[in-house]
Amino acid sequence: MSTPRTPGWATRTFIHGISGWITLLTYLFMLAPIVILIAFAFNAGKSTVVWQGFSLDWFGKVWSNRHIARALNVSLIVALASAAISTAIGALAAVAITRRQFPGRDVLGAALAAPLVLPEIVLGVALLVFMSFAGVTLGYGTMIVGHVLVSIPFATLIIRAAASSLDARLENAAADLGANEWQTFRMVTLPQLAPALFTAFILSATLSFDNLVMSTFTSGVGTTTLPLRIYSMLKLGITPEINALGALMVVANVAILFLVMGRYLPLMLKTNRR
């Protein structure tokens, strides 16, 4: 698109130019800290600000830190359990909402999205108060419930979007061909929903793995998650060990992002190159 020098071209150039510069600076602002963080994870010295040569020592430190290993273990258990529960409950609700008529359908749809707009800290506090009111000891159970609350809006929305685009004729065809409801569900509906279920599971697991707020209120003795451990390490001061741990988490986060986006990315690129 060539821009003829019609009246107003200066303003147009200004609007476009300034949006370009702000975008450039914003990307620098967003990405540079992460690059620097990763770079200093390879620093030989104890400093996180002065470069003293290349070394992998800090990664070794992270590897042999028993507190981190223990916290990682807790985080993985909670992430996998809460993601499995979120995906299962979300799938049941999403299929019911898109496929079945029942009173209060819209209310349930909105309620499942509600934890998205309610402040997470209030949900965490409420769960803490309720659990101690009910005499439940804080630990894996309470934390898994809390993380399910955090991830269920996302899981439900993803599966709902997929379920609403399913072709009902396929299920009818299966029924016509003599499949019973369970067979239809297992062999026709479920395979079509599988990609959405996978995305919902991975997203829920990541939200849980990175969660700080809900864990602050629902973790118990001996169930310190990795973010809780990092938070207390950060309060004591920053060391290259945190950088190394951070670098590893960046790699894990980005790998998962590409795993999830991998299917959508070629699609995004194609639709944009009209």
Place this chain on the structure above:
Amino acid sequence: MQRAWRERIETGAMLAPSVVLLVLFVLVPLCVVAAYSFALRDPYGAVLPGFTLDNYRELFQSVYLLVFVNSFKLAAATTVLCLLIGYPVAYFIAFRAGPWAPALLLLLLIPFWINFLIRISAWVVLLGRGGLINQGMLATGIIDAPVGMLGTMGATLVGMVYAFLPLTVFPIYAALQPIDRRLLEAGADLGAGPATTFLRVTLPLSLPGVLAAALFVFVPSMGVFAIPVLLGGGKEIILGNLIVQLFLEFRNIPLGAAVSVLLLVFSGIGILLYMRALRRVEAMK
């Protein structure tokens, strides 16, 4: 007949887990918190049966009022800055980036996706006395001695904007992207200058995205607690810190419950304002 009943039972079974989850672990706990906010307490903070408004009355003391003012100021500043930066970025991606748009969106998704604490720790290093920003300013002679940037409201604000900026770009981009380019050309053909076209066509059409962005930033930023501690040095206490302190350190559950109820009310007001503004914007079209 039998089939209808079977279907009803099935639907019930599919819904039961989510209904139980929402009622038992969201609705009932929120009601318990609301009830506790009116409860009496012994000198050690334990909840005693009874009804009182003292917890709310206590929040009107200047110490706590200051926390509310601080939180509101920080949330408002974060929202305004995020919109001021996020809008031009979304505009650029939607109208100027062409085939690069998906890549730019992905590059913004990456920092958003990375663990929140790791992102904040990067800024703890950068803003420190020996950090790269101080080193850079010393080297270029802007300053003669390192400046203490950590532990200030400014550092907190940088961290807040860093954490929430992608949340503003995505909804604004989503509102800008589908705008029919021919509308903009029509504006130009009818003699409207670019500024007029922007103010009369582009901006109004993107307002729903701007409103959503404001909601996504304002509501959660009132409940943040880690950023003011790690970057602000915990000097300025905002609602999130106050709730953590009251529940986990002072064990003053009735007072903490009252603060939580107020935070919930503020969020509710925010959502209502958003919906009203959205309706007004839609009506304009």
